[in-house]
Amino acid sequence: MANEVLIEAVNLSKAFGGLIAVDNVSLQVREHTIHAIIGPNGAGKTTLFNLLSGVMPPTSGRVIFKGNDITQVSPQRRAHLGIGRSFQITNIFPNLTVLENIRLAAQAMGKDNFKMLHLADNFRQYIDRAEEVIGVVGLEGREWVLARNLPHGEKRKLELGIMIACSPDLLLFDEPTAGMSSEQVPDLINIIKRVVEHRNRTAILVEHRMDMVMSISNVITVMNQGRVLAEGSPHEIANNPQVQTAYLGDLYGELA
């Protein structure tokens, strides 16, 4: 694969007091790939996501997006540059309707945010875009439901919908299937595949479900205790003894 690098982490570290959550991580994500990041709990996956999306500043290291250093760029600017993010813990606008949740995200990318004496509902393009996204994530017929009244599975879809409506080039999925039952997962995988393949987007995926990771990702990075343990194709990772050790615990490592 010789695609260009879309986002790159260069020696990225993040320490919370004495705890080093992300330890000198370097990572290159190439365009038009689905790049999965896996690892046991506490490996630093979500912290890495927070650094890439700008939620927190790194202790050291740089983030390069489309060739520009964006380490100091605020999350809202990054959204405009083309980085979208979904959250592990559902993060929506609870007292607004599904349509409004997604419409707000669509509006964010437009140039009408400061028109204070126009009715928002007259900006048809954002509503159209929102309805398109509602179709993609499969929430048709739920437009007028308040987001907090949705069942969990649909909240996860809304979570993705809000991200997709911004039309980002890079999608950061933080455990999209968190808390979902196994029956709901294939549906969500299809949505992710469709969204990423459409317009040749790039995605980084943090996920615990191995079957899902193995089936949809092109590259897998394994993290453990804040460090990159291994990187490679799904096939390489599956047969990597180090990875098996990380997942099974150090006990086997010491015995060997």
Place this chain on the structure above:
Amino acid sequence: MAEKPVTQKAVKKPMKVKEVGFLVFIALMALLPFVLNLITGTGLNEGVTKFWQGQLIAFFIMAVFAMSYDLLIGFGGILSFGHAASFGGGAYAFGLLMKHWAPNFVKENPIMLGNTDLTMLVVLLVVLLVVLLVSVAVGLLFAVTSMRLKGTYFAMITLALSTALFIIIKSTDLHEWTGADEGLHGISLPVWLNPTQNRLTVYFITLAFLCVSYLLLRRFVNSPTGRVIVANRENEDRMRMIGYNPVTYRTIAFVVASIFAGLAGMFFSIWNMSATPTMISAVTTVNALIMTIMGGMGTLIGPIFGAAISQIIQQFFYTWFGARWPLIFGVLFILIVMFLPYGIVGTWRLQKGNLREGWKRLLRLFTTKSEAEAPESGQKPPSM
């Protein structure tokens, strides 16, 4: 991507009840002085008729102030305890200029257009402009100082700021200008704007002020900007992740709310012909808070209801209970919060579906011998 789904009435929502209610309100209020005049036989500028005009003027002004406060807390989720600073700021800006600048200016620089004397009009326009500028400045002051704070700290800094302004306005060093503790009295007004001599004019001006403010604010909360301000209330972090800067929108909310509060303060000082330190104190903010909570946060009609009720209650409770009236009012307020946690308008909006269902059930009882209850399903667009 998937083909566009067919959605039921996506954009146009009928707002009939609201529009009709608004027009009825205007008509009622416009006719009221004349009706009172007919019933009681007292002249338009005397006795009972004049008294109730006064009560309603205070209601109109407080309603706008409460709406502007609701824009902050109900729509923006911005819990500011210093909103009275804008109210008092507008009042003092008006009072100071009208007392210390306008009289001399009028005497020394008469502006004539033919035979008509336009001096007063020009003076009032200039004063209005200054009031607007002061309001914007106060709004910006609050927005900038509280920019990085959240939750309790945010509320505390706003309280501290307004208290600081309160103390400055009260200071004896400024006695010559502000009247310190006693407040600024004896604001000179042209005869047509004088609430004792020409109350009916002031009545209609403040009524127009309420109506225009309501329409403008309603437009604002439904504008793209207003919608983002609501999103700020719902989830600030997510808002940031989809590309909005919360500080920008909070600042806009502060400034817009401050402008309406400042204008309300200006009218309040016209109505009282004075500006007092109480107008800047936390008591005034809490009054607006009580009105907003009673009427229903996050609605614009709610604060208007709240202001009306608070005004009526104040009047009657004072005559019934004397100086102890706030005690009784406190109990009543607790009961309202207990039984109508979303305020009057908020609870109505939540319950009107049930009410409608109840009436339908009642009707069904008389019309058909229905075997089982047919549950009504299907989502309705919520009103906003």
